[in-house]
Amino acid sequence: QVQLVESGGGLVQAGGSLRLSCAASGRTFTADAMGWFRQAPGKEREIVAVNRRSDGTYYADSVKGRFTISRDNAKNTVYLQMNSLKPEDTAVYYCAAAKFITMHSIGLSRRYDYWGQGTQVTVSS
Numbered sequence: 001q002v003q004l005v006e007s008g009g010g011l012v013q014a015g016g017s018l019r020l021s022c023a024a025s026g027r028t029f030t031a032d033a034m035g036w037f038r039q040a041p042g043k044e045r046e047i048v049a050v051n052r053r054s055d056g057t058y059y060a061d062s063v064k065g066r067f068t069i070s071r072d073n074a075k076n077t078v079y080l081q082m083n084s085l086k087p088e089d090t091a092v093y094y095c096a097a098a099k100f101i102t103m104h105s106i107g108l109s110r111r112y113d114y115w116g117q118g119t120q121v122t123v124s125s
Contacts, residue, residue: 002026002114004095009119016123017083022095022116024076031097034071034078037109038091038121047107048093049080058106063089085123092118 008020020036035050035058049069050058057069068081078095095116096109105111 002097004097004114004116006093006095006116006119009093009121011122011124012085014085014087014123014125016085017081018085018121019082020080020093020095020119020121022078022080024097024114030099031076031114032100033096033098033106033112035069035096036078036080037094037096038089039094039118040088040091043091045094045109047109050096050106051078052101052103052106055103058103082121085121087123087125089121090123091121093121094118 003026004022004024006022012018033050033052036048037045038048039045047060051069051071066084071078096112097114098112101111
């Protein structure tokens with residue numbers, strides 16, 4: 001079994017920065033895609049950013065230019081650097097990994113095979 005463990009969430013003022021980390025452990029596997037989703041209270045889970053081994057990164061329009069995803073394949077770890085945070089970024093952030101995924105499906109949470117437990121990010125105004 002594969003476990004994804006997130007860290008780095010917290011409380012920050014608007015305009016501040018946070019860095020999330022997600023490390024995969026357990027049974028050895030090579031994920032085609034690793035990335036981040038988020039879910040705010042009363043809203044559906046939405047994609048934030050995903051890195052695919054084959055062709056790079058995808059960002060939601062709402063975070064382009066502010067968030068940067070990076071991945072260390074040797075460590076099976078993915079990071080999310082979040083700058084210029086806004087109150088609307090407040091959510092529980094989930095790490096996700098997919099053994100295989102197409103670009104057409106990259107935003108569909110049901111296509112991901114493994115999930116972390118989530119880490120809270122709160123941005124105060």
